[in-house]
Ligand code: AMP
């Protein structure tokens with residue numbers, strides 16, 4: 149079959165790499181893709197938000213299955229556009245992708261269906277938000293309602309910071325219309341765990357857990373990023389936590405979406421915090437995580453095409469997900485120094501050939517480009533996801549950091565403490 153993948157990051161590279169292993173797949177296209185994805189797929193210069201062009205391309209090339217990796221097109225309704233054209237597509241429709249697209253929607257859903265999450269209020273009027281802060285407890289968390297590249301969440305230590313945050317999001321509209329509404333919520337403490345799942349509208353099946361490192365600098369300092377590296381599985385995701393989440397979070401979320409007339413098909417990413425009062429939902433995403441996909445997919449043993457199709461056809465109950473549970477994976481993101489604030493692009497990347505033919509080592513490309521002369525150059529803030537699998541997290545971590553030394557480019561930056569908590573746990 150012919151498969152089209154929509155997106156251009158490390159997540160889409162990991163998806164394309166996994167799709168390429170399916171004996172059922174004869175050709176992979178990626179729109180728009182990147183320099184690394186071009187090694188496993190034919191990249192086509194169509195943007196992820198150009199729905200008409202994507203649909204026309206899929207029709208022309210007789211694509212059998214399209215997989216949407218990114219949040220923006222999902223929230224914008226790309227799946228509806230494909231379905232309207234009679235094309236097979238993996239991902240939630242617009243009315244279900246709102247689970248990620250609007251924090252106010254997801255918080256209201258959790259409240260209505262009793263799914264554990266932080267207490268909150270939603271505001272569309274900055275004056276009312278400012279008045280609420282007068283009596284609030286600190287720290288407190290402000291969240292832009294809409295998509296803001298993971299940067300629309302502000303943790304405010306005191307009233308002054310919070311008032312500044314309200315002005316930034318709502319009055320100065322730093323994230324545009326994403327800040328037309330904001331959620332102000334209780335600050336929670338605990339370990340964070342990311343859990344990805346496949347969903348077919350009714351049934352939800354959990355993938356191996358992961359732990360992200362969202363802040364730019366070591367020791368969880370510096371600004372929030374899309375993710376600087378992660379590991380899987382999380383040792384803090386115990387059987388007890390899993391049983392609780394299945395009963396009170398995963399299935400109730402899928403049932404709630406169905407009850408609201410918004411059946412969810414695709415991947416739900418549960419961002420959880422393990423608090424003293426039990427696991428609570430920090431956020432939902434309507435797609436694979438980036439870099440969560442890079443640490444979870446290398447240990448998935450199923451043919452991913454079978455899983456995608458089971459979700460689309462509503463027969464996920466017949467699929468048994470199989471993970472290499474006695475192995476662990478660590479991904480260290482190599483970024484361009486300055487990310488996520490200001491950084492340069494266009495540096496030549498050297499050393500990638502060291503990964504060729506080496507089992508257990510992967511290099512997923514996030515922001516790279518092949519030049520006309522065939523050179524691989526940096527083309528984004530997050531550049532590469534250097535990933536390794538080992539017998540446990542400690543070994544995987546040592547191997548991933550070893551492999552980061554194989555690669556060289558100008559302004560290369562990485563966190564040195566990805567997965568360090570494991571050694572200390
Ligand atoms: P989100 O995009 O909602 O996952 O938020 C980004 C990050 O902000 C999370 O990964 C947490 O580290 C932090 N965060 C979000 N909400 C809260 C909260 N209610 N309490 C504490 N930290 C939070």
Ligand code: GLY
Pocket residue numbers: 298360374375433436437438439440
């Ligand atoms: N790594 C977090 C995300 O994909 O949103």
